Amino acid sequence: MSRFRMYPTPAQQSALLQQCGHARYVWNLALEQWSMWTRDKRPTPRYVEQARQLTEARAAFDWLRAGSQTVQQQALRDFDEAVRYFLAGSHRRPTWRKAGLHEGFRIVGAQASRIVKLSRKWAAVNVSKVGWVRFRLSRAVPEAKSYRITRDGVGRWHLAFAVIPPPIPAPGTGEVVGVDRGVTVSAALSTGELLSCPGLSVTEQVRLKHLQRRLSRCRRGSSRRRRVKAAIAKLYARAGDRRKDWVEKTSTDLARRFDVIRVEDLRIAQMTKRPRPKPDPERPGRHLPNRRRAKAGLNRGILANGWGDLVTRLEHKAAGRVEKVNPAYTSQTCNVCGHCTPDNRKSQAVFRCAACGHQANADVNAAVNIAAGRAVSARRETPVQVSLKREPQLTTST
Template identity: 85%
Template sequence: MSRFRLYPTPAQQVALLEQCRQARYVYNLALEQWSMWTRDKGPTPGYVEQAKQLTEARAAFGWLRAGSQTVQQQALRDFDQAVRNFYAGSHRRPTWRKAGLHEGFRIVGSQASRIVKLNCKWAAVNVPKVGWVRFRLSRPAPDAKSYRITRDRADRWHIAFAAIPPPIPAPGTGEVVGVDRGVTVSAALSTGELLTCPGLSDREQARLKQLQRRLSRCRRGSNRSQRAKVAIAKLQARAGDRRKDWVEKISTDLARQFDVIRVEDLRIAPMTRRPKPKPDPERPGRYLPNRARAKAGLNRGILANGWGLLVQRLERKAAGRVEKVNPAYTSLTCSVCGHCAPENRESQAVFRCAACGHQANADVNAAVNIAAGRAVSARRETPPRVSPKREPQLATSA
């Protein structure tokens, strides 16, 4: 998706929210019909039958007829695709769309091509039932057959065109790079570069903590709580924008400079899962400490560094050139002699091999192992520990 910032006027924002409300109503109504299925009844209406019901509803209710038919039909299309994804096993069960959380709608067909370039920085799109709405041309607008208008929790409007850019061609130099992802250092390259994902500053973090404390003291549903939520959302959106911008720039540079990009095959979802409670066997109904607070801090550090987003964008931009390596023992293996031992890594940043004395940055050493593809055989390169009292065993002939 090629996303741009949309700048509607206050009157246009009211009209856009009304379109979002109608799209959300049609989607939830289709979900309610689908949820009413039981074994003793027939199949629930599909998209074609629901589209006929939508036509009858628009003829009966004026408030529904005042909205765009394209927006409402595409809401049915979105639900139909969500059901297909659920039965295919690629997505979870469709859920209800909520106000303030799911604000958006989609435009397709000839109406999606009504775009006019105003100058080198601005353009306008003709949204049905809304009019011409300006958006910022941060890059050339692509030629797309559909677009989606959304509003995030920070009250920012965006327009996203359904146009996937082509992958970045390989430079043809044959160079390979390894990328080691971490919390203190977001990404360490085998070339020796240490990259850090920008986040909120100390002043902004203090402001965020102050707003969260203020929200905890507000009455639920009050105007003060709503203002606090918007202020918190703006700070979190600022951190997300900085993280996405950093990921886009780093992934583009790596795709342009290297032919093969090797990363660790990490399962981020289980890594960021909260720890399970530990029941106390001596006291029924009580639980032992499970270091949940420390694990929560680690989870926030992993998510704040954009581990998954970086690999996702690399796979899109450098299609077919991203290789995933088993991450086992990459941080404990010497990149020079291949010796693998826990005492090799003295601290988070210092690596000193106990066998050959090689010293380097721990993250860079792991990135070199990933680039060389040594992670899979790292444990087998170290001879197993054998008791000195054991008699030597003769090798069996083939």
């Protein structure tokens, strides 16, 4: 999507929050109706029936009639679409929307084109029941039939137009690159480049730790606790913005430079799960240490380096040019002789082949193996190198 930063006035922020509350209320009502279905009951109402019920509710309640009907109807359409995706098996089950966490609504139709350019850097959009709201022109405004207004946890408002940009064309050079993702080095390329995703600085990390300690001493529900939580959310939002900016720039650069981009086929959701508890056989009801704190630190490192976001954006920008390679033993295999053993990986950064003596950066060596499509399985099923001059052999004796 093409997203822009909005700058509403305090009065407009109150009106926008009211519209978000209406959309959230309608969504939760539709979810409640859908959740009450059982096998012995009739089918739950779908969008057409719910839209008729919404019209009756607007006629009965003044506070609901004060909001935009378009916003409330689109909340019903969004829920109906979420249900269809869930039944098709492509998305998760729809969940409840909470205040402060799900703040946003969608505008469609002719209202989505009510945009006026104020200057070279500023424009305004006419939001129903709110008025003209300014937003920053960071890029050209696309022609879209709908847009979504959202508010993040730090209080920033954004305007996102539902337009999918075209993929980046391939350079046509035939070059192939392998990308090895890690925690210490965010992305190592087979060309020898080491890319790191920026995070919080040392000063910001010290401030974050100080704020977290203050938060533990604050009384729940107090104004001080609310201010400290807002300061912590601001630091996390800053780290998220830097990570997203790095992912966008890195994915664009790779899509423009290489024809084929090969990455490891990693299941990040499974890799970042918390470890299972280990019951103590000698003490029923008690558990043994399972190194959950160390696993939590590893999970934070994986998520902070944007492994999944990088591959997702590469698939968007270089459509059809991203190939996923089996990650088995790519970091233990020498890219020169193909020898695979755990002894080759001397440390996190040093790779020294025990057979041929080849020495290189461990992440770059893995990236070269990924670029070549090499993957050694646990059964050593790597194809055997056979001379091209050898005559074909029969599979069974005659």
